[in-house]
Amino acid sequence: MSSVDGRLDPRADDLPRLAAILVGAAILAVLAALCLGSISFSVWELFTSLRELSRGESESATFQTQLLWGLRAPRVALALLVGAGLALSGAALQGLFRNPLADPGLLGVSGGAALAAAAAIATAGGGVLSSVVGPFAGPFAVPFAAFSGALLATGAAWLLARPQSGDGASRLILAGVAINAIAFAGVGLITFLVDDAQLRGLAFWNLGGLGGATWQVVGVTALFVSAASVPLCSVASGLDALQLGEDGAFYAGTPAPRLRRVVVVAAALAVGASIAAAGAIGFIGLLVPHGLRTLGVSRHRVLLPLSALAGGALLVVADLVARTVATPREIPVGVLTALCGAPFFAFLLHRRGRLGGPK
Amino acid sequence: MTRPLIEAIDATLAVSAFRLVDRVSLALRAGEFVALVGPNGAGKSSLLHLLGGARRATSGSVLFEGRDIAATPAKLLATRRAVVGQATSVKFPFRVREMVALGRLCAHPEESPAQVDRAVGNALEAVGLSGLGDRVFPTLSGGEQQRAHVARALAQLHGVAAPTVLFLDEATSNLDVEHQHDVLGLARDHAQRGGTVLAVLHDLNLASWYADRVIVLSGGRIRTDAPPRVALTPELIRAVFRIDVRAMESPPAAHGPVLPLVFRNDDRIPAYPPARSESMLSAKGAPL
Numbered sequence: 001m002s003s004v005d006g007r008l009d010p011r012a013d014d015l016p017r018l019a020a021i022l023v024g025a026a027i028l029a030v031l032a033a034l035c036l037g038s039i040s041f042s043v044w045e046l047f048t049s050l051r052e053l054s055r056g057e058s059e060s061a062t063f064q065t066q067l068l069w070g071l072r073a074p075r076v077a078l079a080l081l082v083g084a085g086l087a088l089s090g091a092a093l094q095g096l097f098r099n100p101l102a103d104p105g106l107l108g109v110s111g112g113a114a115l116a117a118a119a120a121i122a123t124a125g126g127g128v129l130s131s132v133v134g135p136f137a138g139p140f141a142v143p144f145a146a147f148s149g150a151l152l153a154t155g156a157a158w159l160l161a162r163p164q165s166g167d168g169a170s171r172l173i174l175a176g177v178a179i180n181a182i183a184f185a186g187v188g189l190i191t192f193l194v195d196d197a198q199l200r201g202l203a204f205w206n207l208g209g210l211g212g213a214t215w216q217v218v219g220v221t222a223l224f225v226s227a228a229s230v231p232l233c234s235v236a237s238g239l240d241a242l243q244l245g246e247d248g249a250f251y252a253g254t255p256a257p258r259l260r261r262v263v264v265v266a267a268a269l270a271v272g273a274s275i276a277a278a279g280a281i282g283f284i285g286l287l288v289p290h291g292l293r294t295l296g297v298s299r300h301r302v303l304l305p306l307s308a309l310a311g312g313a314l315l316v317v318a319d320l321v322a323r324t325v326a327t328p329r330e331i332p333v334g335v336l337t338a339l340c341g342a343p344f345f346a347f348l349l350h351r352r353g354r355l356g357g358p359k
Numbered sequence: 360m361t362r363p364l365i366e367a368i369d370a371t372l373a374v375s376a377f378r379l380v381d382r383v384s385l386a387l388r389a390g391e392f393v394a395l396v397g398p399n400g401a402g403k404s405s406l407l408h409l410l411g412g413a414r415r416a417t418s419g420s421v422l423f424e425g426r427d428i429a430a431t432p433a434k435l436l437a438t439r440r441a442v443v444g445q446a447t448s449v450k451f452p453f454r455v456r457e458m459v460a461l462g463r464l465c466a467h468p469e470e471s472p473a474q475v476d477r478a479v480g481n482a483l484e485a486v487g488l489s490g491l492g493d494r495v496f497p498t499l500s501g502g503e504q505q506r507a508h509v510a511r512a513l514a515q516l517h518g519v520a521a522p523t524v525l526f527l528d529e530a531t532s533n534l535d536v537e538h539q540h541d542v543l544g545l546a547r548d549h550a551q552r553g554g555t556v557l558a559v560l561h562d563l564n565l566a567s568w569y570a571d572r573v574i575v576l577s578g579g580r581i582r583t584d585a586p587p588r589v590a591l592t593p594e595l596i597r598a599v600f601r602i603d604v605r606a607m608e609s610p611p612a613a614h615g616p617v618l619p620l621v622f623r624n625d626d627r628i629p630a631y632p633p634a635r636s637e638s639m640l641s642a643k644g645a646p647l
Binding site: 095098099100237238240241243244245247248249250251252253254255293294296298299 | 408411412413433434436437438440441442444447449450451452453454457458461462464465466468511515526
């Protein structure tokens with residue numbers, strides 16, 4: 001054996017370092033997001049108010065404490081969860097489709113969610129929808145509709161593609177494209193029909209934002225994102241094997257059809273919950289796993305958790321910027337991620353082209 | 360005779376009304392190197408996928424150690440047979456070492472990283488890529504990528520006590536002459552250690568040189584299944600491939616034209632492939 005055979009991964013030293021940097025960045029991002037805003041706190045004030053809160057004096061809690069733990073903390077937590085869910089799903093879907101340009105919206109998820117949310121907004125007060133959704137009516141009608149729409153659209157794409165044999169993955173992509181096209185045509189039609197007030201609601205939904213964060217929303221989102229992340233991380237080595245193609249994966253011991261079911265269902269849950277909680281936030285799911293891959297993280301066992309971490313941290317920062325850069329107004333965070341994400345993406349492409357990397 | 364490792368009984372693979380593989384019966388036994396040849400579209404790859412378990416026979420059956428291969432778990436199969444396909448591209452920047460480890464990780468998930476490293480290191484050394492383990496896989500040349508895939512298959516089967524099957528699906532098609540012989544030499548080593556090799560080959564000379572048996576497939580059916588000298592007659596080659604060949608008992612002159620010639624490997628001629636002192640082939644492979 002030659003001397004270079006010592007370790008599986010020559011960057012085994014680098015990976016813990018990268019993970020440590022990402023954890024550090026996430027903690028810093030969360031602290032910054034908690035401290036900064038319309039009213040800023042020092043880290044010390046943060047801890048005093050946390051102590052105040054933990055003593056359970058909720059009636060006597062100061063306005064600052066209420067602002068911090070009632071409004072800002074759930075928003076930061078939601079940003080972490082949504083960013084993690086989107087990036088994790090993006091990484092898994094890119095692996096599933098063997099395509100670095102795959103995006104969580106690919107399965108028709110975003111289209112279905114947008115159409116259902118638009119329909120819910122347009123019919124709000126009409127009673128039809130609220131009678132159907134029962135306990136989810138009121139403030140949860142739109143998120144619930146978006147979540148259902150996301151799952152329905154994915155289901156429709158799945159049935160359309162029927163990826164049981166052969167090159168199922170590419171048929172699934174095409175089916176998702178078709179579903180998305182139909183859904184966004186529907187959104188366009190609804191946009192044309194609704195009044196001005198509803199139009200504002202629709203615009204917010206399509207641009208994304210974390211303003212609706214409450215601990216309740218955080219709890220529901222956490223449930224779905226964690227329910228999705230467990231199966232996704234458990235198929236990590238299968239996703240590695242899938243890079244050899246569907247037959248190659250089978251020959252290596254991982255049948256592709258089961259893998260595909262797990263990834264599609266889990267990604268639809270995580271992305272559907274994310275869109276339901278925060279609207280359509282683009283680029284996180286595409287960019288984060290892509291960036292990590294260019295840093296040399298390829299094995300999904302490492303890529304998936306690091307994507308979740310980096311995606312969460314990135315969305316926390318993006319949301320912090322979105323709500324502070326133009327106070328008292330808020331930039332829709334989806335606009336911000338696209339605005340920053342697209343040039344970064346172009347830079348990565350340019351750099352990779354220059355280094356003569358893989359196409 | 361020993362029980363076959365893999366056996367096809369009247370196996371047919373049909374897509375709508377078209378039979379890609381038509382009532383094929385054959386047996387692969389431990390220690391055999393079997394070459395599968397035939398014109399393009401003869402159903403060679405389809406037959407390989409049937410025997411490997413990735414496709415199910417529409418009628419007839421394929422058995423792995425006497426059990427229906429469709430009922431054998433993919434994970435168990437993966438510990439016993441590995442497949443090198445035709446130029447498999449990998450889109451993501453996996454390192455060569457990681458790519459080779461893929462074969463090991465799914466088939467043997469219980470292993471420690473050190474055990475995986477050992478299997479990967481051995482496999483890389485066997486294909487002569489020890490120095491390239493840290494390279495990013497998609498930046499390798501086509502030939503190096505193909506050898507890395509061979510290493511992946513070797514790593515997958517490394518250290519398995521029971522007889523294992525190595526499938527090569529035109530795995531040598533985009534390799535240069537030297538590396539064709541290196542890869543097939545490794546495959547022959549595998550057979551000589553008690554494993555089984557089924558290699559889809561286009562080069563009849565390579566088939567003739569390396570195989571114990573040659574199966575000639577045409578239109579999804581087996582035309583012949585016999586030792587090379589018996590199977591690859593000019594008459595059969597004319598009937599199946601529509602070209603005229605001349606079988607030679609000795610190698611051509613050193614400066615002669617490079618033509619499709621068929622050698623007979625009964626008395627494997629030492630001058631072909633040319634002996635190379637540094638190569639794996641002459642070191643362990645060719646029975647000179």
